Amino acid sequence: MTAARTPYGVGIGWRPEIAGFVAGLPGLRFAEVVAESVPDDGELPAGLDDLLGRGVAVVPHGVRLSLGGAEPVQPERIDHLARAAARLHAPLVSEHIAFVRAAGVEAGHLLPLPRTWEAIDAVVANVRRTRERLPVPLALEPIAAIFDWPDDELDEGAFLTEILERTDALLLLDVANVYANAVNRGTDPAALLDEIPLERVAYVHVAGGAEHDGVYHDTHTDAVPRAVLDLVTQLCERHRPPALMLERDGAYPPAAALRAELDAIAAASGFVAVT
Amino acid sequence: MALSASGDTWGVSGPDFLAFYGAAIVAVAILAAVHRRRLLAGGSPDAVGRLGPQQVAHLTGGDRLAVYSALGGLRAAGAIESAPDKTLRPTGPLPAGVTPLDTAVYNAAGRRIRARDLAADEWVRSALQQLRDGLQASGLVASPERLRVARLWGLAAIAVGLLGVARVIAGTSNGKPVGFLVPLTFMAFLLALFLLRRGGAATRAATKGLADLRRRHQHLAPRQSPAYATYGAAGAALGVALFGAASLYSMDPAFAAEAEIHRATGSLSGGDASSASCSSGSSCGGGSSCGGGGGCGG
DSSP states (O other): HHHHHSEEEEEEEEEEGHHHHHOOTOOOOEEEEEEEGSSSSSOOOOOOOHHHHHEEEEEESSSSOOSSSSSSOOOOHHHHHHHHHHTTOOOOOEEEEEEETTTTTTEEEOOOOOHHHHHHHHHHHHHHHHHHOOOEEEEEEOOOOOOOOOOOOOOHHHHHHHHHHHHHOOEEEEHHHHHHHHHHTTTGGGGGTSSSSSGGGGEEEEEEEEEEEEEEEOOHHHHHHHHHHHHHHHHHHHOOEEEEEEEEESOOOHHHHHHHHHHHHHHTTTTTOOO | OOHHHHSSSOOHHHHHHHHHHHHHHHHHHHHHHHHHHHHHSSOOOOHHHSSSSSHHHHHHHHHHHHHHHHHHHEEEETTTEEEETTTEEEEEOOTTTOOOOHHHHHHHHHHHHGGGGGGGGGHHHHHHHHHHHHHHHHSSBBBEEEEEEHHHHOOOOOOHHHHHHHHHHHHHHHHHHTTTTTHHHHHHHHOOOOOOOOOOOOOOHHHHHHHHHHHEEEEEGGGOOOHHHHHHHHHHHHHHHHOOOOHHHHHHHHHHHHOOTTTTTOOOSSSSOHHHHHHHGGGGGGGGGGGGHHGGGO
């Protein structure tokens, strides 16, 4: 737990496409890697070794556990996450509060849960099973709600708080998600920040998006909008998390633009620039 | 004894000749290997790290890859494009800080030249000559003269082979068995072929320096699907230089296809890679395994 609370500052999502850029960030102390890209054995993806050698904390980020599924989470998938954490000497791992398969059918996407007491029970049971097999703390990331289920019994803040308190898990907060959900519902993005336990935030995703036909899409392939950076500032004024990272998944811009985004996150959060 | 001696072809007994012949093959192989090793000993691996992308490309894949590296850099900088009729054309200003080869390729694009005809363009050829001269001055490649000297050992091997042929003919007409000599003669000609081939000019230091550079720039390998927009024109040019023309296909498949880029150029498994043929130069020692053939004389 204490390891997860060491302040790391501004980090970045490590992707093979920009491995050379990440390697060239002199002040970097935090990075996240997709857990599924870390093999159980054999060589680590080129460049990750060097980051670890420099003392950069690298956190595996899972997408395939399906913690929100009605059926118990598959032990071999937890073991893969645990193995990735061990290979990277990671201080923690993260996964989504979502389901990706049901009754053996793979959705191929992270799907949102209905915010019901029954769904909470299922998530809590799966998070307990997962934590039993993990050597390090687990941070949970709520996903973007593309839609609200008609039979929701709790609002987002209460739903999240209930899960975190019953599982004693950490929170991976995606401010771009928070922003997208609020904008698309017409509510205040900062309101959620007052409803969830911010002291549980292990780290924060900051991503870009774009608006099409009045709907804000959390694309991870566009620039980070000013409004999302403002939300970072509002979050850090309440409780500054140990790490915030730029999450970029494609349409990578020139290095100067990526550096400017990292610097903007540093400025918005009050951390030192890593570029 | 005296009788049998008088029956020997050229007055030398079969076993004696086999021993001498095997030794001659081994001697040529070893001398050629030692000589080539000395000729290709120049430069220091660190010097490779100070080269520009196009010089690195030339070490990896010769003139063609140097041109491809220039195309990659200019394309990534948005300076050129290809047309469906396979010609190049400029789309933006020539970027600052470019090399003479960049300038030559850019100007050729202004004349709507086809990418595959670039190497024949007068201006491009003179820029390539300049590139080669620079590499020779750095000691990282052997000069054509030195390589020619190294290939002279092939003539020595041919002489040994012809001697074998003469002995086989004389021996056969003399009614002597030549079962061991024929394969040895064959080996002498194989050795000649090996020594006469046009190997790469990169020195051992250059090959080692290239390997270091590839390790340090793993992120530019096409299998990482590098974000060339992030790495910029210099990254694109270096990616082509280190990992071959496949990088151009990974960066801009439509452009690479229209420019008729040979995908295998400079790939580590491709025949164009001078580094590959260079390493086989040191395996010349394998020629000394002919020495086992010499033992047949007993």
